[in-house]
Amino acid sequence: MSKVTTLNEFIMDRQADFPGASGELSRILNDIAVASKIVSRDVRKAGLVDHILGSQGETNIQGEEQQKLDVVADNQFIKAFENGGEICGIASEENDDFIAFTSEHAKKAKYVVLFDPLDGSSNIDVNVSIGSIFSIYHRISEPGTLATLEDMLQIGNEQIAAGYVLYGSSTMLVYTTGRGVNGFTLDPSIGEFCLSHANMQMPETGRLYAMNEGNIAICEKGIQEYIAYCQSSENDKGAPYSGRYIGSLVADFHRNLIKGGIYIYPATDSSPEGKLRLLYECNPLALIAEQAGGLATTGRERILNIEPTQLHQRVPFFVGSKNMVEKAISLLQK
Ligand code: P6P
Numbered sequence: 001m002s003k004v005t006t007l008n009e010f011i012m013d014r015q016a017d018f019p020g021a022s023g024e025l026s027r028i029l030n031d032i033a034v035a036s037k038i039v040s041r042d043v044r045k046a047g048l049v050d051h052i053l054g055s056q057g058e059t060n061i062q063g064e065e066q067q068k069l070d071v072v073a074d075n076q077f078i079k080a081f082e083n084g085g086e087i088c089g090i091a092s093e094e095n096d097d098f099i100a101f102t103s104e105h106a107k108k109a110k111y112v113v114l115f116d117p118l119d120g121s122s123n124i125d126v127n128v129s130i131g132s133i134f135s136i137y138h139r140i141s142e143p144g145t146l147a148t149l150e151d152m153l154q155i156g157n158e159q160i161a162a163g164y165v166l167y168g169s170s171t172m173l174v175y176t177t178g179r180g181v182n183g184f185t186l187d188p189s190i191g192e193f194c195l196s197h198a199n200m201q202m203p204e205t206g207r208l209y210a211m212n213e214g215n216i217a218i219c220e221k222g223i224q225e226y227i228a229y230c231q232s233s234e235n236d237k238g239a240p241y242s243g244r245y246i247g248s249l250v251a252d253f254h255r256n257l258i259k260g261g262i263y264i265y266p267a268t269d270s271s272p273e274g275k276l277r278l279l280y281e282c283n284p285l286a287l288i289a290e291q292a293g294g295l296a297t298t299g300r301e302r303i304l305n306i307e308p309t310q311l312h313q314r315v316p317f318f319v320g321s322k323n324m325v326e327k328a329i330s331l332l333q334k
Helices: 007-015 024-045 068-084 121-126 213-218 221-232 249-259 278-291 322-332
Strands: 055-059 065-067 087-092 111-119 130-138 161-167 171-176 181-187 192-197 208-210 262-265 295-297 317-320
Touching (some): 007 024, 007 181, 024 068, 024 111, 024 161, 024 171, 024 181, 068 087, 068 111, 068 130, 111 121, 111 278, 121 130, 130 278, 161 278, 171 192, 171 249, 171 278, 213 221, 249 278, 249 317, 262 322, 295 322, 317 322
Antiparallel strands (some): 055 065, 111 130, 130 161, 161 171, 171 181, 181 192
């Protein structure tokens, strides 16, 4: 039986990749792992513990009904980051404004984290996979001061690390620090994330396209042409394309990372900027996609080059296998 490598062991081994690394990033990744295990526990029991299920009757800045598990997950990650001592501030889908931690210790920290604590939460009540997404940056503001909005509004190419947790048939944590992508599966019997998918590579082509085709009549012609192409063609390996749309970004993205495919959430008449959030959904997944050999674009611009202007800004999102994204772009730019 091959040696089991835990996430902690992997992080410590890889810390040597960062000359002068003093362990802060390692501790942040560990804080995320601990918070994810707690969220995983709560997600797994949500079906049993009625008082968590169902909406809290409040709506978040996105105007979406806030599920209690969203709030539970959000609070769990914020607590982990504030107590971990390596983060000076955070921005989250569930909080209208960013949060600058005020303790003297936190103000001296060098990193900020932006995250979506529980993406796909509308799937909670129907037991479909959901996920957490995170993005880590060096702060721009001076250590010893409160984190600023400028610390949060950085281009995706500046990310120090990015990753997601998928609460699926198993709980997986997938992340990159800019040196490839690695996946870890939670072994509940020992409470450890164990290396299960080393050096993940996104297949250059695939046959699965993930888009809410209910929007097809309200998106631009190039996208209609791309979906029509998928419905009537074979890919460059002679395999017919298939539609696969889970309606949970992390689950669709993760499947495409392993099997190849494209995920599309375009601009539509009702969502002229698209639906997905640049800072804590598109940027982290774009970094992972590119690190694994894939592409991530708005259809006209590389996601990781976009200069953010607002915390919760939306962008059109095309992400996945290189050949499939390039084909979609070619039809969009025709
Ligand atoms: P639609 C979930 O709300 C989410 O943000 C993504 O996880 C998912 O891919 C998308 O929205 C689903 O949106 O409009 O197709 O229901």
